[in-house]
Amino acid sequence: MPTVLSCESLEKRYGGTVALGGVDLRVERGELLGLLGPNGAGKSTLTKIACGLVRATGGRAEVEGAPAGSASARAAIGYLAELFRFPDWLTADELIALHQDLAGSDGGVGERGELLELVGLAEARKVKVAAMSKGMQQRLGIAQALVGSPRLLMLDEPTSALDPVGRRVVRDLLRELRRRDVAVVLSSHLLSEVELVCDRVAILVGGQIVAGGTPAELARPRGVEVETGNGVRSFPQATREDVPRIVAELVAGGEQVYGVTVLASTLEDAYLEAVGAA
C-alpha cells in the first residue's frame, strides 16, 4: 500500500515547551488511523503540521511524498479543525462552492450535491451557516473537507458535537471513504468511536507515540471466565487457547459448564494504561 502520510522524527517546540518530541508515523492509502491522547498530547499539532498550518521545528512530514505545507501536499488533503468556524453569511451550498474554487475542483453542482447528501445535509443546502446547529456545522465541515476528493483526510474531533445519529452517519461515511481508498487520520477522545471504525490506533502522550497498533493488538488478554453450576470460575492467566483444556478439566471434575467468556481489555483500558504509564 502506498504511504499517504509519513512523519519521521517530527518535532515541534513552542519556546521551551515540547509539543511533539520526535514522532514517527505512517498512514497508508485507505487506512483509518485513530490518533488518541489526552489534551495537550500533541494530536492537533501533528494534524496541523500535516496540513501545513504549523511549521515543524525538526524532523520531516510528507504527504504523498511532498513536504507537508507545499501546494501539492495541500492539494491532497482535506481538513476539519477541532475549533472551526465558517462564515455565517454563507449557505451550505455557497460554502462548498467557495472551497471548490479554493481547491480548484471542477466538480460543480454535482459534487456539492453529492457531498451534502453524504453528510445528510441535502435538504439544508440553502440554509445559512448562521442558522445551523453545531452538529449540522460539523457535518458541513466534513463535507467541506471532502471537496476535491482528497487522498488524505485529517479530522480533528469531527464528532464532538454530533448526536448518536450524526455519529452513525460519520462512521458510515468513514467506512465509505476507506472503500474509496482515502486515508483518514481521526483525532478523537471518543474511544468507542475509534475502536469501531479505525484500522489502527496511535496513542500520543507528551508529544510522543507511546503505543500503537490495531485495536485488537492493543487489547490484551485478561483471562477466562467460565459459568458453571457452582457459579462463575475465573482463570486470570488463561488465554483463548486454554479454553478447551479448562472446560475439559472442569467437566472431568464433575462441573456443569454453561458458558465461557474470553476476557480482553478494551481500547479504553489500553489507552488508560498507556497514558498512565507515560
Next chain:
Amino acid sequence: MRGALVVARYALREAVRRRVILVVLVLTAGFLALYALGAKLTFDEVNGLAADDQLDDRVLAGSTLFGLAMFTMLFLGAVLAVFLTLGAVRGDAERGLLQPMVVRPVGRTSLLLGRYAGAALVCTLYVTAVYVGAMLITGITGDWWPDDPVGPGAGLVLGVLVIAALSLLGSVFLSATANGIAVFMIFGAGLAAGLLGQIGDALAVQTLQDVAEVSSWVLPFEALYQGGLHSLTQDAGGVTGVIVQLGPFGGAQDAGPGLWLWALVYLGLVGAAARAGFARRDL
C-alpha cells in the same frame, strides 16, 4: 493569481452580505447631502460679500470646504480600510475561520493578496465616489473647482490604500482589537505630524519641518493627503494663496513624483513584510 481572485471575490461578497456596502452608501449619501447644504449656505454668504481685490472669497471658501471634505474622506476611508482588514489574519485565525482556507492549495500569499484586493477595491470605489461627489457639489453650488481635479483624489486613494496595507500587516501579528487601535493611533500620529509640519512651515521652525519630513516618509498617507490639499489651490497666488496654505486645510507641501513613487514602493515593502510574517505564522 486565480486563488487571489477567488479570495477577493469572497471578501467583496462578504462586504455586500454583511451590509458594509449598504451602510457605507447610506451614510455617504447623508454626508454628501450635509456637505451640499453646507456648501450652498457658505457660497450664498460669500456671494453676498463685497468684492475684495486682495482676497478671492470664492477660492478661499471652496478650497476650505473641499479640504474639509478631503479630510473627512481620508478619515472615513481609513475607517473603512481598517475595519475591512483588521482581523484578516490573526483575528480570523483565532476565530477558526482562516484555517480551512489556508489548507487549500491557493497558498498564503494569494489569501493575503485577495483580502487586500477586496478591501482596496471597496476603499477605492468609496473614496473616488465621495471625492467626485464633493467636487461636483462644490463646483455646482459655488462655481469653484480644484486647480488639479485628479491628483488630490488619486493621492487620497493611494493614502487610504497605504492605511489598508498597514492594517493588513498589523493583522498578521496583532489581534483584531489591538490592530485596530494600533492603526488608528498611527493614523492620528501621521495627521499630528502633518499639522506640526504646517506650523513649522508657517513659523519657519526647522525642527517641526524635519518632524513632518520624516513622518512623510515613514507614513506616506499623510504626505499624500497634504500634497492633495496643496494641489487644490496650486495656481492660487497672492494673499488668497498664502491664507489658503496657512489654513487647516491648506497643504503646505507639494507631493511631487518622488512621494508617489515612494508610496508605491512603501506598499510593496509593507506587502512583503506581511507576506513574510504570514508565511512564518503558525495557525
